[in-house]
Every structure is written in C-alpha cells, then in structure tokens.
Amino acid sequence: MSKKKLLNSKDIEIILHRLACQLIENHNDFSNTVLIGLQPRGTFLANRLMDLLKTAYHIKDLKLGLLDITFYRDDFRRKETPLAAETTKIDFLIEDKKVVIIDDVLYSGRSVRAALTAIQSYGRPENIELLVLIDRRFSRHLPIQPNYRGRQVDAINKERVLVTWKETDKKDAVYIE
C-alpha cells in the first residue's frame, strides 16, 4: 500500500506550539493541572509538549504522568498474541486536579475509554480533557471527541495513520498508508 506524508517535522513543530498555547490559555500556570501521556505512543507527544511548555513558555512545576491502559482495554483475549503492558508512572495524586490525557492518534475512542477508566485508580479528577495530534474523523466507535487536536484527518477504515517520532523512529512525521 502506498504511503503518503501528511505532516513533516516543521508542520509538527508548528502544531506543537499551537497546542501548547491552547493549553496555556485554559490552564494558565498549570498549578492545578497534570498531563497524562498514554502508553506507548502518546508518551512521545506528552514529553514533547512538556519540554516545549517548560523551555519556550517557561511553565514551572509541570507534572507529567505516563499511563498504561492494557489491563483496562475491552479487546482482552480478542487478539492472537497476549497484550503486553507498558510501565505506568504516575507519582502524584490526581484528586481534584485538571487532567489532560494526551495521545498521538484518536481513532475508535476505545483507548481513551480505557484511559478514562484507568485514571479513576488514581483519584477523582476535577475534569478531564483530551489532546491528540491526529483526530481521525468519522471512525469513532464511542462518543468521544478531543478538546485539543493537532490535525483532523479524513481516512477510510482500511487506511492507517502512522506517527513517527525522532526519539524512536529517527524523524518527526505523520503518514497515511
């Protein structure tokens, strides 16, 4: 199947700055806000946003947690191979905090549904928002929409949106294949 580039590294950089500014508009100094990156791929976006907020926008004391949702997924035992968990690292309480869940691609909404369940294990947040780099419109199985989106993509179901990050894949890019 042919692979078409949707976003290059420059596009992604611009989008990250825009997302960071949108977050600041709603969360000011982030004193009552925590960022939660979804394992495995959402953590790259979450780390990148956190670095940007700290270095370019001088936000101090920003809290970032990494959440694995494997044990909360609804496709347990529907796959041929076992679902391997990643590390969950949340060393703060989210009770009464504003939580921003961060993932790279929003597709069916099932991962976010699992994350909403998983996050309850860390307390009762004041509210939860969703930030994604790519919002695949028209592919949702559940009534879940992002509060912040980098780019909206219309892709048919057989197509796959692939996000690469320079930390693991050598370059920042988004492809559709």
Next chain:
Amino acid sequence: MQGLSVAHLLGIKYLNINDIDLIFKTADHFKEVINRPIKKVPSLRDITIANLFFENSTRTKLSFELAEKRLSADVINFSAGQSSVKKGETLIDTVNNILSMKVDIVVMRHGNVGAGVFLSKHVNAKIINAGDGTHEHPTQALLDSYSIREKLGTVKGKKIVIVGDILHSRVALSNIFALKLQGAEVKVCGPTTLIPKYITSLGVTVENNLKKALEWCDVANVLRVQHERMDIKYFPSTREYTQLFGINQDILDSLGKKIVIMHPGPINRGVEITSNVADSDQSIILNQVENGVAVRMAIIYLLAQQIKR
C-alpha cells in the same frame, strides 16, 4: 509478545525460562497496580474462577482470592471440609459439578500428587496447581524467585540454600526446579532423614551442617517442619531439630555477612526460625506475601488470555 507455552500451570517442570520471564515481567506491572490507591483492574470481568481447596490453606487461598478479585474475576470458593467430598463424592464429580456452573479457571490444592495433571486431562478449564501433596507448589516457587530477583537484582548465579523438611515439601521441589532453570546454585540442608535420596539427581548438593550451608549461601529459604505429613518420627525431638537446624540471630551474626532470609509460611516460630530473625531486616517474608498477589495475578492474567469465547 509470545504467551505462556503451557495451557495450565501444573508445575514448574512444565515451564521454560521464557515463561518465567513473561510471568515476572507481567507481575512487575501488577505490583504497580496493587500499590495504587485503587488496586483493581477490570481485565477478567467475564472470567469465573473456582478455588478448590481439598487441603487446608490460609495464605495461598487468600492470596489467590485477592489476586482474582483485583483482576475483577468472579470467584467461587470450595473447601473440602464443608462439602459433599465428606459424603464420598469423587474428585471428577466434584469438579464437573462446579464446571457446570461455567467456570473458566480452577485453582486447586489437593493432598494427592498429580491431582492437577489428572484434572487437566478430564475437564475443560484452565488448571492452576496450588499445591499437590508433596509434589509441586509452582506459584510459591515463582513468588520466591520473584522476591529473590527483587532483593538481589537477579537469580542467576546466586547461591540459595533450602533448609528444613525437604522430604515432605512441595515448596522445596518447585523451588529447586525454578531456581535451577534461572541459573542459581542450590543446596539443601536438613536432617538426613528429611532429605530424599534422589535429590542430588536434580542438580543440587546436600549439606547437613547448617553453619556451613549458611556460610556458603546468599539466600536461606527456611521451610516449615511439616509434622502433619510425618507418619513416623524423623528426628528425636523438636528441641534437637531447633538446635541443629533452627535459624537464630547468633548463627547469623557469626557469618560475617548478611544473607537474605525467606520462609513460605506458616512459621513455627522458635522451631525452624526465631521470632527476631523472622521479623529482622534480613527477612523478606512479608515481601514474599505481597509479591505472591502480584505473581498470582500475572499467572491468572496470562492463562486467561488463552481463553477464547
């Protein structure tokens, strides 16, 4: 990721090193889960598990039940003492009746060696051996190895002595299999009467002098003296056993190094181990109990992955 190579957990001897690595890796994640403010995940919400305990048990039964409930499975408990087994019902009939209630996984402790293997051939459910006679106790051995790995970083190359009643212990046999598989050196120590003749064929050495064994080892796994399984007198008196094979602070102080002390419980305090040693900072007995829940969650989770509706 590959799953477990086995369909049931009947004994350590059926596992390979990849299975053990997978169980430990999964247990690491569950250990994080059980230390959260809310210690429950919904993974097994459509799985029913029967705990069949034909022999008495406190900690293993509680540990399994907690593991199952923290995975959100439905749990039914069965104790032979209050059941129709007393009226002469056979094992197969008991289990088949329970399985008719649509049970997916059976956790069974039984007094007879091979009861789990027998059951796995006759019923259509995943079987987890929670101890079969004097044969195997695989989940205890896995949590013991997991605890050693947690304390010392690795099991490979470590020197471990199993002290006490080897003859009647299913924990000793499963531990020997698990530790050898992971590359540890294993020694057994106890009265000659309580060490089976075949034991060296499993790749372990025998030491009858407790002091020498402790000087050699990094970890001492102390076993309970199982009076209830002894049909004859294996040693002259409990007092003599304690003098020769009991672990106390004096003998530990004389070693010139700090070894790790383990015990699968329940402890005969003052017999195989003194209270101050059991409660000392060298002891990881309570870590073993905590790790037991995480390791059992991992085993149940991995076996449940194989169940297809």
